[in-house]
Amino acid sequence: MNADHPMDGVAPEPGVHKPNPVLVAKDLQKSFGGLRAVDIDHLEIQRHTVTSLIGPNGAGKTTLFNLLTGFDKPDAGEWHLNGGGLVGIAAYRVARRGMVRTFQLTRSLARLTVMDNMLVAAKDNKGEGLWGALTGGWHATEDANEERASELLDRFGLDHMADEYAGSLSGGQRKLLEMARALMMDPEVVMLDEPMAGVNPALTQSLLGHITGLRDGGKTVVFVEHDMDVVQEISDWVIVMAQGRVIAEGPPDIIATNPSVIDAYLGAHHGEAAE
Amino acid sequence: MSRRARFAWFWLATITIVVMTPLASFAAGESIGGTLIQRLEDEKLPIEGVTITVSQDGNEIGAGESAAGGKWEISVPGAGIYQVRLETSTLPDGVALTDPDKEELPNVEVRDGQTKKVLFPLGEGIVSSVSTYERVGFLFVAGLKLGAIIALSAVGLSLVFGVTGLVNFAHAEMVTLGAVAAYFFHASPAGPQWPLVVAVFPAVLVGVAFGWIQERGLWRPLRARHTGLVAMMVVSIGLSFAVRNLILIFFGGEPRAYPDFAGQAPIEILGIPMVPKQLITIGVSLIVLAGVGLFLQRSRSGTAMRAVADDADLAESSGINVDRIILITWMLAGGLAALGGTFFGLNQAIQWDMGFKLLLLIFAAVVLGGLGTAYGAMVGGFIVGVTVEMSTLIFPNELKTAVGLVLLIVILLVKPQGLLGKKERIG
Amino acid sequence: MDWGSVLIDGLLSTIGPITAAYAISAIGLNLQFGYAGLLNFGHVAFMLVGAYGTAITVNLGGPLWLGIIVGILAAALLGLLIGLPTLRLRADYLAITTIAVAEVIRLLVRSSWAQPLTNGVFGIQGFADSFFDLNPFAPAELYGFGTFVVTGRKLWVMLVGWTLVVLLTLLVRRLIKSPWGRVLKAIREDEDATIALGKNVFAYKLQALMIGGAIAGIAGILLAVEQRNVTPDAYLPKITFILYVIVILGGAGTILGPIVGAVVFQFLFFTIDALMVNAQANIGWVGDFLTPAAAGQIKLVLVGVGMMVLMIFRPQGILGNKEEALIDER
Incomplete structure (x- = not known):
């Protein structure tokens, strides 16, 4: 644990105020x-x-x-x-x-691929609106998201599963996916x-x-x-x-x-x- | 063949048939007949002792009087066009033709060997003869009766939802099956022809058996396969559709009535006309519903049922045989629905899609009371029944089901968990 | 019995305008049920509203194109009205409400109360005349080869119908392949998880219900134009169930599923019909109890049974993949 921990000096009692x-x-x-x-x-x-x-x-x-x-x-x-x-x-x-x-x-999201599980979590994708979906122009965002998703999957050791259905993952892998997916929202x-x-x-x-x-x-x-x-x-x-x-x-x-x-x-x- | 030639042949053939028809009229047995029924909301009251005359080109051919059950029949010499007249002076007080201009039907065509059915729609007569008090009272009783039928049918649906999480769309067919089974034991030439009060018991057993078969043959195996709820609901509506049409094949499309208690004369209580079978329906339903309540509160299976509805996993771990409880719930639901169906058939008519027609009101009751709560379904049933019947004071009769729907939607908007339901997290 | 001509009749009915209308309606249902997981048990109501919206508009003196727009918008509006109170709640409430709405709308339309507008049970005719005025084919002429022929009138409806099938399939494909479609599929898999990912699930479900409803409205209009007639009893609940069989048979949640389902279903339906007619004519004891009415009812029993059997044993249908189906068992 860090030496100058932020919680040092905070009284251990219910409802206590914290510095930040x-x-x-x-x-x-x-x-x-x-x-x-x-x-x-x-x-x-x-x-x-x-x-x-x-x-x-x-x-x-x-x-x-x-x-x-x-x-x-x-x-x-x-x-x-x-x-x-x-x-x-x-x-x-x-x-x-x-x-x-x-x-x-x-x-x-069982019948979505692992990659789609990640991509669906990304924020501010114009293609998620009905109008954007019809008119297009969301592919650049999608590519950037995909890159970020790959990095996260890599970090959680799921990169080799990217194209599998999430439903085919083991219980532990699903836990990891869920955490990685939450991070996708930054x-x-x-x-x-x-x-x-x-x-x-x-x-x-x-x-x-x-x-x-x-x-x-x-x-x-x-x-x-x-x-x-x-x-x-x-x-x-x-x-x-x-x-x-x-x-x-x-x-x-x-x-x-x-x-x-x-x-x-x-x-x-x-x-x-x-x- | 040119189009013109085909056209000519068509007309020649038609004219020949029309001309030949009277020539063949020596075949015996032509008559004109019908049943005089006064419709008071959904109740059908037969009218006896009304004179009807048949004439042809100004010559009176015959006359007759409506007998018990409102039936009348007058023989005519053969096929042809006749004039049929109802002597309005012979109608009892407070009963009149809904269309006063229709006391004579000038163009009744009788074909060869036919018993021509003629309809004189009878209504409440001159509006002033039925006081608002009588009308409101009558509708209130009719509403209680409808509510009793809905409540009986809805409790099972709600209980099944409680223990399994499934909205069973085939529940409507459990209602129909009960009514049809009672008809079989009571009136079918192929059946034992027991009186209705006896026939209702095997009918309820048929309902119980149908519940048992559904659970053992379909729902339990599906749960074992971990079939999702959405898929199960699709299966249940498929089942509903298949059973409904099977009933249609075996029972036919015509509405029928139980011969017992048909055309019961109304009695007056507190100046309000009511039909005894309405009162029997309400009374028996209340007793049965009270019994269900007692069963849920006092019996071991009943308390177990409530425990499973509360939390199936917890119930399982505290030693309750959940599968057995679910099976009992299905059987109870089947029996209650069958009883509800029999009462529905007794008060209105037995028809292959009667359950489906009632389903909307059952849903409204269940949602109003709170999906999954037995007492909610009972309370909801009576509220829906009375509301729907009383709505005819303001809205036309044909909009009754629409009133049920409006009720359903208002509940969903205002209090989706229902009156007695637990507040659930809503995303 | 001449099986050659039976086969030709079967094929003709399979590619006919009714199949196209069913395929279109199934495309709408597939968007709702197959992709968004919405249980719409009153799909036929959207078809009815579409058809009546068009017929009433034309009957009141409007041009047909305006009528079609009104019909489509009215169907979408029905989706909005049903969706607002139900889509925030669990899936069962939508199912309950849609099945109720479908029946009530039909009863309302045929009631004497609505007769001034809808002409009650008699329905509305003559609203599609200007559509047939545009027919480039000679209406009474027979097109095709040998005995495989259709009238020019029918050919025109078929041409328009199947063109619509293709266009709507492309539209749905574009939507589904977009991030919008991905969110829809996520909602089908797990609503709460999708909410936790910051998606306005209610809005997506409402959009899917409305778009699917509008597409069903188009199907209803096509059906009414084909029959040149719109009556309330052409929109019975059975159509909804037939559409479910079509969607599941073809493969719920697949782009081409509705088309494959509609074509296969129509062919099977026709074949069963032909078999029963044959049995009636040639096997004495069958003819005694299998009246034409009973034959029609047996087909409907088969629709119900088919719905159950498919959902239980082959929920992925013809085009869906087995792997996906296995995953569903949670």
């Missing part, structure tokens, strides 16, 4: 049929860091993701990306503004929902490498995970949720010894902790 936040949420609330799924007073995500969001099943992590990215609407609250309010902004517009998400279950914040779920240990290492690589390339990464060990290794900051609330946040080593975190995990997950 890219994402800020205030009083965010969402319930499903009387059950509080998300209830957050204040939360900031520091720019250019890897922040992990952990918590037992049902803690509201994915719901929080859905709210922040516009895939679900909160009952109350507001949140800002780079100071711009996102209340009532459609999910696709949130993505265009630079906050891109992946899904817990990989969503490869996002500022990358939100990864359990990128390591159901992935073998070798690939986990490779994915972790890619995640830190993203941060070093100037992106902010937020990812959901419930395995504490994985989190320890690469996170700059850890946010712990339980029953919809942020119960703790701080650097990974401090979080690991936080008694309320251990409580939340053991309390909710005796079975899983034994694994």
Whole structure:
């Protein structure tokens, strides 16, 4: 970890202010049929860091993701990306503004080739409008996009699969493709929902490498995970949720010894902790 | 052959046929007949004791009176043109010809050996004779009756959607099949000819069996193949189309009625005319729907059904045999739809596409109540039924289905998750 | 039975104007269902609206070209009206609404309430006269060779019809091969993922529904012109299902699928017809129960069964590739 870390001196307590936040949420609330799924007073995500969001099943992590990215609407609250309010902004517009998400279950576009999966993610292609598609003139953009896509595929070790259908990839390759595809949008914040779920240990290492690589390339990464060990290794900051609330946040080593975190995990997950 | 010659031959042939027809009229059995029915909204009330006379060129040939069920028939000496007259003075109070100028039909042509059917459309008579109170009351009861039929049919559709995620477009044919099966057991010469109250039981069993066959023979294998939902919906609408036309082949295209309870005379309650079979439909439906509610709340299969609808994976992991529950749901859906179909046939007519005609209203009910919720479908069914019937106070009768569609679209715009549905994430 | 003449009749009907109209309508459905994954179970309504838009405009005194434009725009507008409330919701809601709309529109058009405009069940005639005035062929003359002949009137409709098939296929090809088409296919594969990639999925679905609807409108107009008559009961729900069979048979999500599907379907339909007529005439016991009406209904049962069997066992149809079909099983 860096010597002069940006998070040095930030107090490890829920809702703490950070020196350079890219994402800020205030009083965010969402319930499903009387059950509080998300209830957050204040939360900031520091720019250019890897922040992990952990918590037992049902803690509201994915719901929080859905709210922040516009895939679900909160009952109350507001949140800002780079100071711009996102209340009532459609999910696709949130993505265009630079906050891109992946899904817990990989969503490869199966009957599109790997290359098309990449190209469809590129922004500002005139040929994606009906008029542009009819009149043409989008081939130059397409060529440039293709070049960038090839580079990204190369980086994620998928270049030899470019012309295959995405549906024919293995589970691990789909995870990589999904990450590469998100980068194709050139996002500022990358939100990864359990990128390591159901992935073998070798690939986990490779994915972790890619995640830190993203941060070093100037992106902010937020990812959901419930395995504490994985989190320890690469996170700059850890946010712990339980029953919809942020119960703790701080650097990974401090979080690991936080008694309320251990409580939340053991309390909710005796079975899983034994694994 | 030149075109002119062909033309000439055509006319020669036509004229010959026309001229020859009366000559062949010694074949016995020509008559003129019909059924006097007063249409009150969708209800058909037979009118008895009305005098009808037949004459030819000013000479009276015969007269008759409409009997039970409104039927009348008057023999005529042979093929030819006759004048048929309904004596309006013999009509009961509050009943009149919908078109007052049509009391005499001057050009009724009877062909050889034919029993010529003649129609005297009867309406509510002079508008003032039916008070607004009576009309509103009548329509409300008719709406409850239609709502009961929709609710019975819709619950199964919604339950199946709940446990499998599939909107089964062939559900309409489950409704039709029930009505047709009841007809078979009740009235078909090839069937046992049981009274309708008995025949309805095997009819419901046929519905249950159809649900079982569908699930075991089609949907379970498709789920095992991981067929996508879109593909499954295409399969279900293919099934719907195939079964509908199969029914058409075996049942024929003509609408039929159950002989039992046909032409029931209306009774008056609180000054509102209602037909007893409407009340039976409403009453029995309410009892059955209450039973379904009890089953869902109290029985183990019912609670399991709700658990599967909530979260199939969670239900599976907590030891519920999901496949068995889905099978039970299909059988329940088939039975309820068959009962709904029988009531639909009892109150209107049995026809090969009756389920398809009802499908739009079933959809409106299910969406209104919330797709996947059993109670929603019940509530939705009654709301849709009453709304559609009451709409005829303002709109013409033929726009009834359009009212159902408008209702559906308004729900989608205002509250797409329905009255009792859970709010789902909408992308 | 003379199988040679049966074959010729079959081929003539296969290349006839009705097949061209079905192919056009299938091109529209393929754009919606094959490429965008939209379940439109009321496709026939777009054909009806197109045909009536044209016929009513001409009936009110407008020229035919204006009528055609009105018909196409009206069909697209129907797509907009259906799409606005349903396309933000899950796929089932579009299916439910379209099947309902198709039936209600037909009932409305034939109702006495709409009679002043639509002439009810009797329909509208004579709106296509100016189209036949342009016919370069002699209307009553027979063109072709041997017994393989069509009238000049029919030839004119065929020529226009198949030209439209080619033009519309090229149009759809251009759209699908563009980035616009790629987004459409992405939506078919996974709507949420496509939203997450910053695409306005709702707008794309609406566009696909409207363009596909407009193309179906063209098909409806062609059908009405061919019959010189537009009646509500020419647009029964069965046409939608026939079109699904055509699209899946040819290969949903392939450029040439609708054409191949329409041609193969018409030929099969005709052959089955000929076989049944033959059986009626020559096999005693078959003739007893297989009335002409029953024969027509059996064909429709086969349409339904064909829809199921194709969707289950060969969802990629004739032109789609097996690899793609296997991927679909998720």
